[in-house]
Amino acid sequence: MELQLALDLVNIPEAKQLVKEVEEYVDIVEIGTPVIINEGLRAVKEIKQEFPHLKVLADLKIMDAAAYEVMKASEAGADIITILGVAEDLSIKGAVEEAKKQGKKILVDMIGVKNLEERAKEVDGFGVDYICVHTGYDLQAVGKNSLEDLATIKRVVKNAKTAIAGGIKLNTLPEVIKAKPDLIIVGGGITGQEDKRAVAAEMKKMIQQGE
């Protein structure tokens, strides 16, 4: 199980500072959609340059023009690029093809997918690298989480790695670990804490113990 730090509400200098604090304990740094909207792919480029030993995920949440956007994120240094599960089949296949050309990986974010089981089976057949269940901020606000969805995709996904995101905190991490996703994505559960390094270290320890 890998741990991904999601950076959403920071600018580039703040992102660098945050990664410095927790770099020993995370496997992947996510440059979140709001950061890319504010700072562009320069954020991906600068983080990859400063932390070349970490994998960087560009959370583009691609919906269209997939091959082009995967190419641009790859050029900026992203190792993993996200596309939405609700995108057209052709877009997801195009993203996978371009990522393979560039030696990169594709994570499909299943946020907003209604027919989760059926769609997860389909996108798993497209050769994507990760399939991620995700409770976005708007559903977190009404008390939802992705544990049930994780169980659903774990049942049907045969090729891709499974991932989970959305509101995971230290106190909810044990039940996530028990469900054994390949990748656990944590944003505010680390970035919103007073002692980020200590929380990241504790999370990493719990994940290692759960393997």
Ligand SMILES: O=C(CO)[C@H](O)[C@H](O)COP(=O)(O)O
């Ligand atoms: O992609 C995202 C929002 O769309 C976030 O990066 C993801 O939900 C993880 O952040 P948090 O743990 O704070 O929910």
